[in-house]
Amino acid sequence: MPERFEIDAPEWKRVSPKYIFVEVVGSIIFTILLIAGLVIAALLWQWVWAPWAAGAVAVIAIVTIALEPRRVRSIGYVLRDDDLLFRRGIMFQRFVAVPYGRMQLVDITRGPLARMLGLADLKFVTAAATTGVTLPGLPLADAEGLRDRLVELAESRRAGL
Template identity: 65%
Template sequence: MRTSREKCVPESESPRRLDLPGVTDWKRVSPRYVLVEIVGTVLFGLALCGGAVVLWLVVGLEWAPYLIAAIVLLTLLTVLFEPRRVRAMGYQLRQDDLLFRRGIMFQRFVSVPYGRMQLVDITRGPIARWLGLADLKFVTAAASSGVLIPGLAGADAESLRDRLVELAESRRAGL
C-alpha cells in the first residue's frame, strides 16, 4: 500500500533495476553459461559433502550429518539462483570504455577505459570449452582492476578481443 509521501511513477518512466541512467543495450553472456556455473557449484558441494562424510565416518563427529544437510541445502539454493545471477551479467561497449555489470543484491559496475587496457586474454575451462564458451579477461595497470566477462560464445569472445585490442591501441597512441 502506498503512503501519501510516495510518488506514483508510471512503469515506463521508472528506472530499471540493473541499468545506469543513459546506458542501454546491454549485451548478455550466453544462457549456456548457467550450466557451467551449476556444474561448478554441484562439484564444489560434492567435495564439501565428501569432507563432511570423512569427518563423520573416520573422525566420528556426531554433528557431521547436520553439516552434510546444510551443505546440500546451500548447494541447492545456490543452484536455484544461478540462472538469475547469470542473467544479471552484461557488458556494453561505449565510446571511451567498456562497462561490465554483475550481481543481484550486490551490484557491481566496472568501467574499463580502452586506453588503459594492457592485456585482453581468452580462457576456456573444460566445461565451457565443451559448450563452446570462453571467458574474456582484461588487465590494466591497476592491481585490482582485472575484469572478467564469463560465458561468451567462442567466436564472440575472439571478435570482441580483436575489437578491444584495436580500440586500446588507438587510444594509447593518442595519449
Template identity: 60%
Template sequence: MSQDFAEQPPAAHRPVEPRPGGDDGWPNGQVPWQRVSPSYAWADLAVNLIFVLILAVAAGVAFVAAGDELPLLPKLALPALALILLINALLAFRRVRAIGYILREDDLLFRRGIMFERIVAVPYGRLQLVDINRGPLLRALGLSTLKFVTASAATGVQLPGLKEADAEALRDRLVSLAETRRSGL
C-alpha cells in the same frame, strides 16, 4: 487533460529512469546490456554441483569414520552447508542473466551480481592485455572467458560465458580501440 499532455516534454527529451530489476539499458537508458550466453549457466551449475558432491562425499566419510561419536555441530553444519550450496546452484541461471557489458565511446562497462551488483568501467586507453581463457567445461559448451588487464590491480574484470566467436571478435575490437586510445603509456 490534453493540456497536461502538452506540458510533458517529448519522449526523446525525457530522462529514462531505470526500472528496478529491469533491463532498460542503464546507465543511459538507450543502449541495452549485451548478455553472455545462457549456456554459461550450465557451467556455473556444474561447478556448484561438483562442490556439493565433494561436500557430500566428505560428510559421508566423516560420518562413517566417526560413527556416532561425531559432535552435534558438525552433524548440523555439513547439511546446512550442503543446503546453501544447493540454493547457490539453483540461482545459477539468474546469476548468469545478471552478467552484461556495454561498449561505450571511451570505455567498456561490465556488470555482474544479483544482490551485490558490481559495475566496472574499463577505459579502452588503459587496457594492457585482453586474454581469452577456455577451460575444459567452457570449451565443451563452446564458450570462453575474456579477461581484461589494466594498470590498476582493482580492475580485474573477467567476462565469462561468451561464445568463442563473440569472444574473439570482442577481443580484436577492444585491442583495436585500446591501440587508438592509449593514454599515459
C-alpha cells in the same frame, strides 16, 4: 534538480544462456566434494557435527543453484565510446568501467566444460589491480571478436595519450 545518470540506458549485451549449465555443474561438483569430505571426516574421526554441516551445505547449494539462472542473466557488458562497462550481481550489483587506453592485456580462457559448450571467458587486465574484470560465458567467436576489437581500441587510445 540534478540530472540522474541512467546506467541502464545503453543496450546491454548478455552472456550465453549455456553459461548457466557451466555454473550449475560447477556448483554441484563443489557440493559433492565438500559433502563427501564431511562424511569421510564424520566416519574417520566421529565428528558428530559433520552430518549437520553436510545438511547445511546441501541446503545452501540448493539455494545457490536455484539462483544461478538469475545471477547469470545479470551479467552484461556494453562498449561505450571510451570504455567497456561491465555489470554483474543480483543483490550486490557491481559496475566496472574499464577505459580502453588503460587495458594492458585481454585474455581468453576456456575450461573443459565451457570448451564442450563452445564458450570462453574474456579477461581484461589494467595497471590497477582492482579493475581486473572477467567476462564469462561468451560464445568463442564473440569472445575472439571482442578481444580483437578491444585490443584495437586499446592501441588506438594509448597512441592518443
